[in-house]
């Protein structure tokens with residue numbers, strides 16, 4: 106007996122179909138993966154299930170009975186809990202209030218003590234007793250915010266749990282805890298729907314997989330019957346010959362150098378050099394200080410001590426504008442808050458740099474020229490969007506990431522800093538992004554890439570620096586660039602050559 | 603050993619300095635309030651007299667109520683520009699209903715107050731429907747209401763102040779309420795009334811689910827909606843309550859001045875917004891506290907009071923007031939920046 110069955114679901118946004126008769130069903134006590142390219146309609150399908158969107162056609166059954174889900178309340182009362190891809194947290198409220206938000210609506214006066222105790226219980230069950238239920242959500246690191254989001258979904262008695270890319274912002278450590286929890290829920294008979302672009306997670310965790318493509322269902326298979334290659338093929342509808350395309354770049358002279366750079370008084374001094382045409386990776390756990398290094402180079406954070414040399418000249422950026430004018434670009438890790446302007450069209454987002462080369466004199470815009478440049482770019486990135494004039498916020502998560510990357514490709518830069526460039530990006534588009542990185546390197550751009558995906562570091566980078574607790578723990582290249590060595594260094598263990 | 607301590611001392615001193623600075627920034631509005639009080643008492647011997655302080659508080663009671671209403675709306679991420687006009691209607695309504703009542707005395711007054719407040723509630727509810735129901739931008743909806751309500755206020759009396767017979771028993775109770783204070787202590791009754799309401803809302807915003815969800819709505823509307831909660835209701839209620847509080851403020855003005863005038867509350871919306879902002883409220887919603895807003899009201903009132911006592915002319919007063927608002931918000935900005943780098 107299927108716990109959930111969705112038949113012939115269709116949904117259009119302003120005349121553009123996001124779902125065309127998609128079919129999906131899942132059983133109690135299974136972890137069911139929902140896979141597909143960016144913009145395939147995975148999140149939309151789950152938002153229909155949760156009552157966040159209305160569907161235009163099709164029917165939904167839970168335990169065989171047709172259910173009309175029109176509002177989030179309908180879905181919650183039928184035991185559907187969703188962890189959304191975009192955070193839906195009230196940043197100014199406490200952890201406890203966020204976790205038990207819907208419970209607040211059912212009381213008149215709040216018993217804060219009881220609320221905090223219940224939240225603490227849920228956090229402990231999830232394996233994070235270190236998160237204070239009284240803390241303000243906005244002050245937590247992103248990974249912990251995600252944990253709060255998960256606890257919020259678990260606070261309700263749920264029989265269907267949807268996780269939309271829950272691990273995108275988690276490190277291995279937190280993800281392991283999540284997987285253990287998912288295992289426990291499965292044993293309790295909860296029907297779990299799991300969306301992720303990380304194939305190995307899907308193979309490790311899931312029982313069956315349903316693939317969506319362009320808003321329609323391709324099919325459902327037991328995971329055991331598939332392998333990486335076949336699943337990729339089903340998702341993107343073509344063979345992926347080489348996952349990490351080869352690069353023909355001439356490694357040139359050093360362009361950027363950090364000399365005993367200290368981010369805070371007393372912090373470890375950092376030394377780093379990157380050459381033209383080189384792709385330098387930075388690995389390590391979340392919180393190891395990788396993002397902070399990029400932000401300091403970009404002038405977004407102050408520097409306590411030490412020097413930055415750009416093209417051999419001392420360079421001291423006071424704000425990101427300085428860095429951009431000096432030819433440095435940054436794609437930040439938190440695209441919702443920092444990477445894209447969700448309310449503005451794609452075109453504006455792509456041209457949002459102080460060094461737009463398509464500007465007319467006096468800073469006037471030249472629409473036709475810009476449009477053409479951006480259109481070419483979006484084609485080469487396989488951006489899935491109705492037009493360049495739609496708001497970036499209406500794009501699927503992975504496509505937003507491509508928009509965040511686009512502005513540096515338009516303006517062109519000599520040093521490109523990438524913070525988790527392929528987070529939430531599907532396998533096909535990842536290869537496109539890798540290809541773009543390679544092209545840039547071939548043109549002589551120096552690329553510094555922070556990534557938590559070790560295979561990506563190994564596949565893409567000439568050299569990898571691994572950070573631990575704010576310091577550079579070691580450098581890996583060539584034959585020593587292996588997963589084991591990265592982990593060793595990232596965990597702070599002594600590296601043996 | 604001696605070199606060590608010599609090395610440590612500056613670092614330790616710096617650390618203490620940082621802590622003191624952080625503390626100053628965190629409690630900047632209290633520091634500002636205290637500074638103003640001390641400065642005022644030094645500048646004028648008339649300032650720290652019971653008479654002056656109570657008068658000042660009596661004059662501030664209407665602003666306190668309006669700022670409270672404004673804070674509720676700001677917490678949801680909106681703004682209400684119509685508060686001043688609605689206050690005028692409240693003040694006119696009570697002045698007009700009292701003589702028209704067939705009965706006289708306390709019972710009649712209660713009825714008139716309820717009726718006048720109801721006028722504000724209705725106008726606030728119209729704002730609420732426009733914003734929460736039709737999704738209109740709050741700035742636009744309440745701007746329209748601001749001019750409409752002012753127009754109604756003028757039309758009610760052909761632009762004339764509404765006077766009422768002083769000897770009417772109902773009116774006598776009202777004006778006594780406006781002019782007198784608690785026997786023995788002398789704390790003005792309007793202040794007592796405003797204080798009760800302010801404390802009630804402090805409690806509700808902290809402890810009631812309505813209060814927390816109003817804040818949550820301003821912080822992240824989607825989150826509240828996806829939790830299956832009625833976002834529109836919280837917004838609607840904020841504007842409605844704001845309307846009611848504004849009308850009450852108008853009633854207090856009429857009680858104090860013994861006349862209902864259609865010009866009451868002109869520019870009140872700006873003072874109310876200023877009080878919220880000085881109190882640290884975020885205009886984007888989700889953050890703000892009742893107590894701090896009341897401190898904001900006191901700061902605004904003190905600035906005006908001390909300048910009057912020192913007979914600073916009206917026009918420079920406005921400049922100084924604006925400068926102090928900027929200073930207060932700048933200090934907060936420094937505090938926010940110190941806590942969270944860009």
Ligand SMILES: Nc1ncnc2c1ncn2[C@@H]1O[C@H](COP(=O)(O)OP(=O)(O)OP(=O)(O)O)[C@@H](O)[C@H]1O
Pocket residue numbers: 118122123141142143144145146147148149150190489490499500501502503504529531
């Ligand atoms: N609110 C919206 N308004 C307009 N279009 C939308 C909206 N939400 C989604 N879409 C469109 O619907 C399509 C499906 O988007 P959806 O978010 O479901 O993709 P997804 O499969 O979750 O992708 P990803 O892996 O990138 O998260 C996309 O083309 C997207 O642009």
Ligand SMILES: [Mg+2]
Pocket residue numbers: 147148149190269501502
């Ligand atoms: Mg999605």
